[in-house]
Amino acid sequence: MLLKEFNSTSRDEAAATVKPALDIARWIDAIVDGRPYASVDALTAAALDAAAPLSEAELDGALAHHPRIGAKVDGTSAEAAHSRREQPSVDDAARAALAEGNRAYEARFDRVYLVRAAGRSAEEILALLQQRLGNTDEQELAVVDQQLREIAALRLSAAIET
């Protein structure tokens, strides 16, 4: 969708356009209500700080849309298409290492490991996972919030063009 169309379309259409970027109602409302945006950069900047901080319940609700890193992404939804584009290509060794890392992360934090995957190799994603295992629960919530926002900003810049 063009930015000028996004700025002037109906509320429902605008909300449906941003939902695949981050499915959190308070965040969607803030982005939609922040229209009109002068540029896509202004829109992605809003994505990074709208509705901050996100609550644990909001984070966990949003995580339900994110497949595990290194896992096969099924489905025809807009979210699934974004995930397939964002996920790194992994060889068998990396896939096994990520599966093991995901298991360790889920045992520690009781939620799926979420990282902004676009532009990152499987090795980098795994190294970040190992680092984050040492975070406190509060520190990790703040990191997950930031990663969701980075993914949302990238998805918005892919969905809305100048």
Ligand SMILES: NC(=O)NC1=NC(=O)NC1=O
């Ligand atoms: N578990 C995840 O981190 N999933 C994802 N990260 C991305 O950047 N896209 C995803 O689907």
